[in-house]
Amino acid sequence: GHTDVVELLLANKASVDTQPPNGATALNIACEFGQVGAARALLASGASIELATDQGYTALMSASQKGHTDVVELLLANKASVDTQLPNGATALYIACEFGQVGAVRALLASGAAIELATDQGYTALMSASEEGHTDVVELLLANKASVDTQLPNGDTALTIACEYGQVGAVRALLASGAAIELATDQGFTALMSASEEGHTDVVELLLANKASVDTQRPNGATALKVACQYGQVGAVRALLASGAAIELATDQGYTALMSASEEGHTDVVELLLANKASVDTQLPNGDTALTIACLYGQVGAVRALLASGAAIELADGQGFTALMSASLKGHTDVVELLLANKASVDTQRPNGATALYIACEYGQVGAVRALLASGAAIELADDQGFTALMSASLKGHTDVVELLLANKASVDTQRPNGATALYIACEHGQVGSVRVLLASGAAIELADDQGFTALMSASLKGHTDVVELLLANKASVDTQLPNGATALYIACEYGQVGAVRALLASGAAIELATDQGFTALMSASLKGHTDVVELLLANKASVDTQLPNGATALYIACEYGQVGAVRALLASGAAIELATDQGFTALMSASEEGHTDVVELLLANKASVDTQLPNGDTALTIACLYGQVGAVRALLASGAAIELADDQGFTALMSASLKGHTDVVELLLANKASVDTQRSNGATALYIACEYGQVGAVRALLASGAAIELADDQGFTALMSASLKGHTDVVELLLANKASVDTQRSNGATAL
Numbered sequence: 181g182h183t184d185v186v187e188l189l190l191a192n193k194a195s196v197d198t199q200p201p202n203g204a205t206a207l208n209i210a211c212e213f214g215q216v217g218a219a220r221a222l223l224a225s226g227a228s229i230e231l232a233t234d235q236g237y238t239a240l241m242s243a244s245q246k247g248h249t250d251v252v253e254l255l256l257a258n259k260a261s262v263d264t265q266l267p268n269g270a271t272a273l274y275i276a277c278e279f280g281q282v283g284a285v286r287a288l289l290a291s292g293a294a295i296e297l298a299t300d301q302g303y304t305a306l307m308s309a310s311e312e313g314h315t316d317v318v319e320l321l322l323a324n325k326a327s328v329d330t331q332l333p334n335g336d337t338a339l340t341i342a343c344e345y346g347q348v349g350a351v352r353a354l355l356a357s358g359a360a361i362e363l364a365t366d367q368g369f370t371a372l373m374s375a376s377e378e379g380h381t382d383v384v385e386l387l388l389a390n391k392a393s394v395d396t397q398r399p400n401g402a403t404a405l406k407v408a409c410q411y412g413q414v415g416a417v418r419a420l421l422a423s424g425a426a427i428e429l430a431t432d433q434g435y436t437a438l439m440s441a442s443e444e445g446h447t448d449v450v451e452l453l454l455a456n457k458a459s460v461d462t463q464l465p466n467g468d469t470a471l472t473i474a475c476l477y478g479q480v481g482a483v484r485a486l487l488a489s490g491a492a493i494e495l496a497d498g499q500g501f502t503a504l505m506s507a508s509l510k511g512h513t514d515v516v517e518l519l520l521a522n523k524a525s526v527d528t529q530r531p532n533g534a535t536a537l538y539i540a541c542e543y544g545q546v547g548a549v550r551a552l553l554a555s556g557a558a559i560e561l562a563d564d565q566g567f568t569a570l571m572s573a574s575l576k577g578h579t580d581v582v583e584l585l586l587a588n589k590a591s592v593d594t595q596r597p598n599g600a601t602a603l604y605i606a607c608e609h610g611q612v613g614s615v616r617v618l619l620a621s622g623a624a625i626e627l628a629d630d631q632g633f634t635a636l637m638s639a640s641l642k643g644h645t646d647v648v649e650l651l652l653a654n655k656a657s658v659d660t661q662l663p664n665g666a667t668a669l670y671i672a673c674e675y676g677q678v679g680a681v682r683a684l685l686a687s688g689a690a691i692e693l694a695t696d697q698g699f700t701a702l703m704s705a706s707l708k709g710h711t712d713v714v715e716l717l718l719a720n721k722a723s724v725d726t727q728l729p730n731g732a733t734a735l736y737i738a739c740e741y742g743q744v745g746a747v748r749a750l751l752a753s754g755a756a757i758e759l760a761t762d763q764g765f766t767a768l769m770s771a772s773e774e775g776h777t778d779v780v781e782l783l784l785a786n787k788a789s790v791d792t793q794l795p796n797g798d799t800a801l802t803i804a805c806l807y808g809q810v811g812a813v814r815a816l817l818a819s820g821a822a823i824e825l826a827d828d829q830g831f832t833a834l835m836s837a838s839l840k841g842h843t844d845v846v847e848l849l850l851a852n853k854a855s856v857d858t859q860r861s862n863g864a865t866a867l868y869i870a871c872e873y874g875q876v877g878a879v880r881a882l883l884a885s886g887a888a889i890e891l892a893d894d895q896g897f898t899a900l901m902s903a904s905l906k907g908h909t910d911v912v913e914l915l916l917a918n919k920a921s922v923d924t925q926r927s928n929g930a931t932a933l
Contacts (some may be wrong), residue, residue, distance in 0.1 A: 181210070183217035190225040203233035211239040211255065214248035219255070229260045236266040244276040249283030252276075256291040269299035277305040277321065280314035285321070295326050302332040310342040315349030318342075322357040335365035343371040343387065346380035351387070361392050368398035376404040376420065379413030388423045401431035409437040409453065412446030417453070427458050434464040442474035447481030450474075454489045467497035475503040475519065478512035483519070493524050500530035508536040508552065511545030520555045533563035541569040541585065544578035549585070559590050566596035574602040574618065577611035586621045599629035607635040607651065610644035615651070625656050632662040640668040640684065643677030652687045665695035673701040673717065676710035681717070691722050698728040706738040711745030714738075718753045731761035739767040739783065742776035747783070757788050764794040772804040777811030780804075784819040797827035805833040805849070808842035813849070823854050830860035838866040838882065841875030850885045863893035871899040871915065874908035879915070889920045896926035904932040 186206075190196065197205050207227040210218040219239075223229065232238045240260045243251040252272075256262065263271050273293040276284040285305075289295065298304045306326040309317040318338075322328065331337050339359040342350040351371075355361065364370045372392040375383040384404075388394065395403050405425040408416040417437075421427065430436045438458040441449040450470075454460065463469050471491040474482040483503075487493065496502045504524040507515040516536075520526065529535050537557040540548040549569075553559065562568045570590040573581040582602075586592065593601050603623040606614035615635075619625065628634045636656045639647040648668075652658065659667050669689040672680040681701075685691065694700045702722045705713040714734075718724065725733050735755040738746040747767075751757065760766045768788040771779040780800075784790065791799050801821040804812040813833075817823065826832045834854040837845040846866075850856065857865050867887040870878040879899075883889065892898045900920040903911040912932075916922065925931050 181213070181215035181218055183221055186218045186221045190221060196222060196225050196227045197231060199231065201234070203231070205231050207231070208233060208237070208239045208242055211248065211251050212242035212246060214243070214246060214251055216248070216250045216254060219251055223254070223258050229255060229258055230264065238264050238272070240264070240272045241266070241275050244272040244281060244284040244288065245279050247276070247279065247281030247284050249287055252284045252287045256287060262288060262291050262293045263297060265297065268301075269297070271297050273297070274299065274303070274305045274308055277309040277314065277317050278312060280309070280312060280317055282314070282316045282320060285317050289320070289324050295321060295324055296330070304330050304338070306330070306338045307332070307341050310338040310347060310350040310354065311345050313342070313345065313347035313350055315353055318350045318353045322353060328354060328357050328359045329363060331363065334367070335363070337363050339363070340365060340369065340371045340374050343375040343380065343383050344378060346375070346378060346383055348380070348382045348386060351383050355386070355390050361387065361390055362396065364396070370396050370404070372396070372404045373398070373407050376408035376413060376416040377411050379408070379411065379416050381415030381419055384416045384419045388419060394420060394423050394425045395429060397429065400433070401429070403429050405429070406431065406435070406437045406440055409441040409446065409449050410444060412441065412444060412449055414446070414448045414452060417449050421452070421456050427453060427456055428462070430462075436462050436470070438462070438470045439464070439473050442470040442479060442482040442486065443477050445474070445477065445479030445482050447479075447485055450482045450485045454485060460486060460489050460491045461495060463495065466499070467495070469495050471495070472497060472501065472503045472506050475512065475515050476506040476510060478507070478510055478515055480512070480514045480518060483515050487518070487522050493519065493522060494528065496528075502528050502536070504528070504536045505530070505539050508540035508545060508548040509543055511540070511543065511548050513547030513551055516548045516551045520551060526552060526555050526557045527561060529561065533561070535561050537561070538563060538567070538569045538572055541573040541578065541581050542576060544573065544576060544581055546578070546580045546584060549581050553584070553588050559585065559588060560594065568594050568602070570594070570602045571596070571605050574606040574611060574614040575609050577606070577609065577614055579613035579617055582614045582617045586617065592618060592621050592623045593627060595627065599627070601627050603627070604629060604633070604635045604638055607639040607644065607647050608642060610639070610642060610647055612644070612646045612650060615647050619650070619654050625651065625654055626660070634660050634668070636660070636668045637662070637671050640672040640677060640680040641675050643672070643675065643680050645677075645679030645683055648680045648683045652683060658684060658687050658689045659693060661693065664697070665693070667693050669693070670695065670699070670701045670704055673705040673710065673713050674708060676705070676708060676713055678710070678712045678716060681713050685716070685720050691717065691720055692726070700726050700734070702726070702734045703728070703737050706734040706743060706746040706750065707741055709738070709741065709743030709746050711743075711749055714746045714749045718749060724750060724753050724755045725759060727759065730763075731759070733759050735759070736761065736765070736767045736770055739771040739776065739779050740774060742771070742774060742779055744776070744778045744782060747779050751782070751786050757783065757786055758792070766792050766800070768792070768800045769794070769803050772800040772809060772812040772816065773807050775804070775807065775809030775812055777809075777815055780812045780815045784815060790816060790819050790821045791825060793825070797825070799825050801825070802827060802831065802833045802836050805837040805842065805845050806840060808837070808840060808845055810842070810844045810848060813845050817848070817852050823849065823852060824858065832858050832866070834858070834866045835860070835869050838870040838875060838878040839873055841870070841873065841878050843877030843881055846878045846881045850881060856882060856885050856887045857891060859891065863891070865891050867891070868893060868897070868899045868902055871903040871908065871911050872906060874903065874906060874911055876908070876910045876914060879911050883914070883918050889915060889918060890924065898924050898932070900924070900932045901926070
């Protein structure tokens, strides 16, 4: 503001409009800091009055924000644009209103500032002043005919905004200017609701004095009273009730004001509502009351107030949950104790039989459990599935609850209808802490379920190694068998639980005990492809070549199911690669039939006999061809499989593939020089067979390889006759296109036609 210096610099030709990186000029700076003398000198030297900063601020906006009225008037007298807008739409007027600069506002309005120009969010100058509570500015704008009821896109007006922010002076001014008191937002919020939610009691009282509708409801049914109760605004609640607010009006979900205050734990509001005769036992459609809601959320003050007003302590919801059950589920011990002190029934059962004690045990709420037991809760009451409180806590691994129940003489060996005990259940779910406590209390370690499963088997199946080790350390029988002969070891192997397998073997589990079908642990692990288990069993001297009654070995089984890792491990341990089933099937045949190419290649690399024949003459190659396993066929041919070996019906590999229409296999065989015109004893060729079964792809491949189209069987049937007899039109057309003789006759004179 050193005006004399400014004038001297300008007289010496200082550049008047130089801008730093932020765009502010000497004029903009002088205006921001209210230096009217400097501003006058700069303007006299031709300073650009509209040059703005990089944020879009003009000199007029800067002076207006800071309330330098003399500077604002000077700029306007020098023709500053009054309605220039920032990128967000704000004008000098809007800015002055936001910051409560009444002098600047007066000057801008006097210069014709557009009073309704809004920001890109729809905010007007009146809304801005109302939000900030600049009552003098609000009054000045209204005196200058500002629109009082303009709405934002969400429906807010200057009045709803002022009410939300508790600006009672602005509210009074707006109401005095006729603001529509009932205009609501797009969510249905009225000015009264906004003020009630925020707890601006003075605003609520002012609105009610101006006849605001006290019971207007949002689309969800909430009233100003419901909103005030939800947010614990006791002053607003008192004012609304004094104005006759309907205390029982509920939302579309059935929530009353009392329920809402009870859920949030606003005890003072709950007490005020009850003093005003709120219905204490109104129920939601699901049966919940204010009491059950308060109990669920652990609002002990609200619970005390509701009980003191006679709330029905045993009213249950539609699922049979009482207040005591709700508090027990969530572990609100203080609420549980309060309910019990008020004579809540301790052993009420839900339709499924669960009691408050059962529920508290299920959710591990040890404080609630202790309180319930101290009040005599029946410790053995079970649900309709036969689950006791001890079983429930054991299943979830709530060790502290398990210990507390056992200390209170819970029966440790009670069995469900399926025979499961708390110990069995804890083992099944891997709850090692519960298992340890139950064993220390003498739980019967060998009690089995109705399928014969012991605790050890259950833990082994699920792979809970720590539980398995604990059971074994407590002398669990390691070789108990199910009715089908399976042991804990067999089960662990079947499910690939390598940790459990290791623990069982270390405890001397019988590695060769088989099921009633003859399956050993090694076979089971091999079938499922649990390579780590297979390797562990073999390292523990499992017999590698034990056979099922049908002759299958672990190797055969692994090959059948394509378990290449298990196959590799078995071969590395010397498994007999040629041991066959009682039907003569070798491991190679089994893998070839199923198309496990990687297994076929591994067997061949380990010198499996490639041309072994079944009693009917089939080889691994003919089997792979019959089932269309092109990868296996390729591997077998690469290992020198005899391509012309036929079965006892004279079927070659090419005939088998042709019969089933495996075109890719037919092409592969032909590429490997399979004889295209070999005939069975009845004279049928691969072409004849493919035509008989309508395998057009195979037919095309055979013809392309020069198959003799006229070779007939011993009944004189040609390929064309065979396809014609069966109605394979596409094959007939293909044969004719390849010059098949159309009128060849059988010995009886019959033609294809």
